Amino acid sequence: MNERQPVRRPGGRSSRVGAQVHQAVTDLIGERGYGNFTVGDIAARAGVADSSIYRRWGTLESLLADVALTRLNARSPMPDTGTLAGDLRTYAAQVAREITGPDGPAVLHLAVALSGNGPQGLRAGDELRAERMRQLQSMLDRARDRGEDAPDALGVLDHILAPMYIRVLFGMGPLTPDYIDALVDRLL
Amino acid sequence: MNERQPVRRPGGRSSRVGAQVHQAVTDLIGERGYGNFTVGDIAARAGVADSSIYRRWGTLESLLADVALTRLNARSPMPDTGTLAGDLRTYAAQVAREITGPDGPAVLHLAVALSGNGPQGLRAGDELRAERMRQLQSMLDRARDRGEDAPDALGVLDHILAPMYIRVLFGMGPLTPDYIDALVDRLL
Numbered sequence: 254m255n256e257r258q259p260v261r262r263p264g265g266r267s268s269r270v271g272a273q274v275h276q277a278v279t280d281l282i283g284e285r286g287y288g289n290f291t292v293g294d295i296a297a298r299a300g301v302a303d304s305s306i307y308r309r310w311g312t313l314e315s316l317l318a319d320v321a322l323t324r325l326n327a328r329s330p331m332p333d334t335g336t337l338a339g340d341l342r343t344y345a346a347q348v349a350r351e352i353t354g355p356d357g358p359a360v361l362h363l364a365v366a367l368s369g370n371g372p373q374g375l376r377a378g379d380e381l382r383a384e385r386m387r388q389l390q391s392m393l394d395r396a397r398d399r400g401e402d403a404p405d406a407l408g409v410l411d412h413i414l415a416p417m418y419i420r421v422l423f424g425m426g427p428l429t430p431d432y433i434d435a436l437v438d439r440l441l
Numbered sequence: 442m443n444e445r446q447p448v449r450r451p452g453g454r455s456s457r458v459g460a461q462v463h464q465a466v467t468d469l470i471g472e473r474g475y476g477n478f479t480v481g482d483i484a485a486r487a488g489v490a491d492s493s494i495y496r497r498w499g500t501l502e503s504l505l506a507d508v509a510l511t512r513l514n515a516r517s518p519m520p521d522t523g524t525l526a527g528d529l530r531t532y533a534a535q536v537a538r539e540i541t542g543p544d545g546p547a548v549l550h551l552a553v554a555l556s557g558n559g560p561q562g563l564r565a566g567d568e569l570r571a572e573r574m575r576q577l578q579s580m581l582d583r584a585r586d587r588g589e590d591a592p593d594a595l596g597v598l599d600h601i602l603a604p605m606y607i608r609v610l611f612g613m614g615p616l617t618p619d620y621i622d623a624l625v626d627r628l629l
Contacts (some may be wrong), residue, residue, distance in 0.1 A: 289596075368612055410604075420599075436599070
């Protein structure tokens with residue numbers, strides 16, 4: 254669709270439509286849950302034409318994957334505090350804030366639902382994971398360059414991200430700062 | 442519904458209907474995913490009347506919760522090997538086998554989807570978690586009674602179950618025996 258929209262200014266109409274559509278998806282995910290709304294519902298909520306959504310995202314699934322990716326990745330810059338413990342604590346606290354925030358649990362449920370939804374969904378999940386692992390890897394590489402002992406990115410996934418994800422997915426109470434710091438300390 | 446079915450013999454008609462309905466739900470979850478079938482679809486697949494399902498389970502949601510609970514809990518007796526390391530390794534391997542088996546990922550996705558689906562779904566998730574935590578607690582209590590140092594049940598959830606759940610939910614490859622044993626060793 255880029256051929257048809259040669260000028261794509263940040264802050265321009267295209268970016269405004271993108272933000273409106275993302276917000277409409279997030280609202281509908283929160284209100285109705287995955288699987289219970291259509292492209293038509295999103296378009297009506299966002300105040301845009303169905304055709305704008307199909308032109309830009311192609312399918313409902315790829316729009317949903319785009320929303321989940323955007324929300325769960327890179328909302329905040331990766332921390333660079335000078336120590337691995339500091340970086341991991343800050344990073345874990347950012348992730349906790351994102352997944353427990355207003356639409357956080359709904360977006361996390363969306364990401365999981367997409368992964369369970371055939372090859373296209375799995376691909377979206379792969380992208381999400383790959384992007385997150387790349388960000389983490391650069392943080393861990395910096396620590397190794399400083400001479401620190403660093404776990405691998407999958408260790409961070411297994412012992413910091415997975416417990417937080419599972420607790421939010423199963424609605425198991427808040428992620429307190431003490432809890433988050435304990436996850437980091439145990440891994441290191 | 443117990444008043445209306447006073448005799449409930451294991452292996453009798455009621456148990457056969459239960460097994461047929463559970464299998465029909467598992468099949469439909471695998472084929473269509475959560476949210477994409479009705480009580481009528483389940484009844485047709487199981488070869489029973491819609492009314493039998495409503496009489497026994499009340500709602501689609503509580504039938505789904507029953508299926509998820511039955512599948513994710515207590516499929517195998519909790520191990521009692523004489524050491525905590527042995528018990529946890531055996532238990533983790535059982536869970537891994539269950540969630541990576543033929544319908545495993547679909548049932549795990551169902552459990553997560555139910556938890557994201559309002560108060561009724563959260564209650565089903567709570568039951569599921571409570572039952573699993575009770576089983577674990579008795580294993581950990583036995584270890585403490587033997588004088589072993591044991592983590593708490595939430596530690597097992599965070600560092601053994603959560604990583605396996607997240608890897609299966611995001612379709613991240615097999616759970617190898619080495620991987621599972623490493624999760625247990627790291628926790629202990």
